[in-house]
Amino acid sequence: MTQVEAIIIGNGIMARVTSHLMAKEGVFKKALIIGSEALPTASTQNQVWLQSGLIYPLETEKGKREAELCIRFGRRLNEMRLKSMTERFGIMAVASEQEAWRKIDFQIRNGFPQYDHILRPAEVERLLGRDFAQSAHYPEGTCFFKTPDQPFDEGGLLGFCRDSLRSPSSGFSSITGNATLRKSQVARNGYSLVVNGEEYDPGMLFVMAGVSTKQLLAPLGIEQHINIHARRCVLMRAPIITDLSADLFVDMMSHLSVNVVTNGLGEKMCLFGDVQFSLVPDLTQAMTDRDVTDDDKSKFLENLCQPQFFPQLRSRLIPLMKDNANFSVCYKTECDGHLPWIFPSAKFAPEFPNIFVAGPGKATLAWYAAQELLKLAKINIQTGLERPIVLEEPSYQPLWIDQK
Numbered sequence: 001m002t003q004v005e006a007i008i009i010g011n012g013i014m015a016r017v018t019s020h021l022m023a024k025e026g027v028f029k030k031a032l033i034i035g036s037e038a039l040p041t042a043s044t045q046n047q048v049w050l051q052s053g054l055i056y057p058l059e060t061e062k063g064k065r066e067a068e069l070c071i072r073f074g075r076r077l078n079e080m081r082l083k084s085m086t087e088r089f090g091i092m093a094v095a096s097e098q099e100a101w102r103k104i105d106f107q108i109r110n111g112f113p114q115y116d117h118i119l120r121p122a123e124v125e126r127l128l129g130r131d132f133a134q135s136a137h138y139p140e141g142t143c144f145f146k147t148p149d150q151p152f153d154e155g156g157l158l159g160f161c162r163d164s165l166r167s168p169s170s171g172f173s174s175i176t177g178n179a180t181l182r183k184s185q186v187a188r189n190g191y192s193l194v195v196n197g198e199e200y201d202p203g204m205l206f207v208m209a210g211v212s213t214k215q216l217l218a219p220l221g222i223e224q225h226i227n228i229h230a231r232r233c234v235l236m237r238a239p240i241i242t243d244l245s246a247d248l249f250v251d252m253m254s255h256l257s258v259n260v261v262t263n264g265l266g267e268k269m270c271l272f273g274d275v276q277f278s279l280v281p282d283l284t285q286a287m288t289d290r291d292v293t294d295d296d297k298s299k300f301l302e303n304l305c306q307p308q309f310f311p312q313l314r315s316r317l318i319p320l321m322k323d324n325a326n327f328s329v330c331y332k333t334e335c336d337g338h339l340p341w342i343f344p345s346a347k348f349a350p351e352f353p354n355i356f357v358a359g360p361g362k363a364t365l366a367w368y369a370a371q372e373l374l375k376l377a378k379i380n381i382q383t384g385l386e387r388p389i390v391l392e393e394p395s396y397q398p399l400w401i402d403q404k
């Protein structure tokens with residue numbers, strides 16, 4: 001059995017950002033990050049962009065704070081790649097002028113003074129095109145405005161984080177494989193980890209396994225303490241079929257999201273976000289239910305093209321329905337709303353110490369969740385490091401859910 005200071009399980013944004021921060025601070029001399037290509041990864045199957053947070057209800061204190069965190073930490077993620085959050089913009093549609101001004105004021109106060117007006121009809125038409133701008137779905141009073149939402153190229157952020165771990169001084173090795181946990185009398189914390197036939201004894205274990213989290217923890221019998229659930233989402237990827245010229249369109253009335261991205265071949269694609277994410281009662285179901293069904297596809301079409309939404313898209317979408325490759329099914333893991341979740345085993349399974357189970361809730365919040373996790377894990381103290389973790393953002397009261 002090989003002893004390692006720390007192991008991170010996960011190949012998504014939470015694992016990558018956490019390991020990036022740890023590597024940057026030189027926290028561990030010898031650490032391992034394990035990710036599986038075969039298991040579901042929300043971070044590469046989502047709609048690619050990281051919203052500014054304006055989807056939250058700004059009239060509540062909690063909603064305002066979540067939105068603020070998304071802006072700050074979404075910016076952080078962009079800065080990691082030396083990209084600016086204002087490079088591209090999105091358009092948002094809301095039902096009233098009052099709602100539009102509330103959001104515009106909020107984004108001005110949070111560092112985006114350039115997005116300071118409601119768009120005039122001609123500009124809406126130019127940016128959204130006729131498919132969306134002329135939809136009967138927008139009643140009188142609908143307002144459109146620009147947002148700092150930033151679409152990411154697919155997998156771009158994860159690739160960046162992965163690269164940042166390649167530096168010889170980072171202390172991290174990376175392996176691909178499907179890790180399993182088991183109880184162990186001889187391992188330091190009472191559990192060991194097997195991957196690709198090798199057994200490891202981690203000093204600290206960070207489980208950032210998304211929808212597979214509970215299944216991974218089951219052999220220790222502690223999965224029932226992790227209070228998370230998942231929503232099943234069906235997304236459609238289509239070669240550009242609308243005249244949308246903004247990179248991103250978030251319609252807060254139909255909850256439709258469309259973003260324009262470039263795929264690996266450099267071709268432009270439209271990603272249509274499902275408007276009906278369904279709650280998955282049993283998380284293990286998500287592990288087997290990963291293919292798009294005929295029922296999913298017809299619901300998707302019926303929903304998007306219902307008379308009050310975008311019926312004009314129907315004839316162009318139907319030919320794309322046949323090919324399952326145009327669809328993906330993925331799972332959004334949540335705890336309370338979209339908030340990050342961090343469960344330290346010290347609270348519920350003291351017999352298995354040093355396990356930290358975490359997810360960002362929203363990709364935008366991965367940096368924030370990673371910082372809170374480092375504080376909670378007291379990593380600088382436990383590893384005897386002289387140099388403390390330097391937090392570059394003002395410290396917030398954590399939003400994560402502490403297991404009682």
Ligand SMILES: Cc1cc2nc3c(=O)[nH]c(=O)nc-3n(C[C@H](O)[C@H](O)[C@H](O)COP(=O)(O)OP(=O)(O)OC[C@H]3O[C@@H](n4cnc5c(N)ncnc54)[C@H](O)[C@@H]3O)c2cc1C
Pocket residue numbers: 009010011012013014015034035036037038039040041042043044045046047048049050051177178179180208209210211212213216233235330331332333358359360361362363364365
């Ligand atoms: C349709 C959709 C749209 C979304 N839109 C947005 C958005 O616009 N903005 C936003 O901020 N967020 C959005 N999200 C949420 C965001 O994508 C997720 O919150 C985030 O990606 C979760 O990251 P994660 O690292 O926790 O999990 P994941 O990305 O799911 O990563 C988990 C990783 O763990 C690995 N793993 C699991 N078990 C094992 C094992 N036993 N051994 C080895 N590896 C293992 C898996 O292979 C996977 O790579 C969206 C999600 C969905 C589904």
